[in-house]
Every structure is written in structure tokens, then in C-alpha cells.
Amino acid sequence: MKKGLLVLTTIILATIMFSSCKQEEKPLTLKDLAGYTFEGDDIKDDKSKVTYTLVFDKSEQKFTFSSTLPFTSNGTYTISGTTVVLNYEGGAKEVLQSDGPKKLIYKLKTKDIILKRK
Numbered sequence: 001m002k003k004g005l006l007v008l009t010t011i012i013l014a015t016i017m018f019s020s021c022k023q024e025e026k027p028l029t030l031k032d033l034a035g036y037t038f039e040g041d042d043i044k045d046d047k048s049k050v051t052y053t054l055v056f057d058k059s060e061q062k063f064t065f066s067s068t069l070p071f072t073s074n075g076t077y078t079i080s081g082t083t084v085v086l087n088y089e090g091g092a093k094e095v096l097q098s099d100g101p102k103k104l105i106y107k108l109k110t111k112d113i114i115l116k117r118k
Helices: 002-020
Strands: 037-043 049-056 062-067 072-080 083-088 093-098 103-108 111-117
Touching: 037 103, 049 103, 049 111
Parallel strands: none
Antiparallel strands: 037 049, 037 111, 049 062, 062 072, 072 083, 083 093, 093 103, 103 111
16 A cells, blocks of 8 residues: 555656656757748638748848748848747848747737748
């Protein structure tokens, strides 16, 4: 009986300690973005699909953001911890949150579009 109680207590304590340890997110680096293309889809209510493509230049901190909608935007970007700040040529800024080095979250009105590294 005592061994069973000891084992149960050990399992409970290990579970509590494991679940309370939050994994630190590593900050993004230029190597995570430069030269890569990120792509994600937005499925509309009418089942139509819009694909968003974000291409980071390999040699300069520039990007091209386009979609299957008729738009293409260019600009420069900066990295701040786990976020990427897109500075559009027109002066607007947009912040994308990362979900690891292979995923960026693009906020589109009330939706989050997951852009995955190709």
C-alpha cells in the first residue's frame, strides 16, 4: 500500500513539474528568414481559397508579399525577438508573430493565416 501511494505521489509531482515548465521561445534570426518563402492559405466562407506568399530576400533585409488576390507589396523587415516587423514602401507597418522558425502568423482582420516555410 505504501509503495503504491509513493508511486502515485511521484507521478503526480512529476506531472505538475513537467506541466509547469514552460518552454522558452527562441528569438528569430536572419538565418531563419533570409532566402526563404513562406506560404499560407485563407479558405473563405464560400470555399474559395486565397494563397498568401511572403518571400524574404537572401542578401538584403527586403521582402515581397503577394497573394492570389491582385496585390503585391515590397519593403524591408526587422526582427524583434519572436516577431517580424514588415515595413512597407508606402510607410505602413505590420507585425507577424512567429510560431517557431518555420511558421509565421499573419493576422487578417479576424483570422490568423499560418504562413509555413517552404
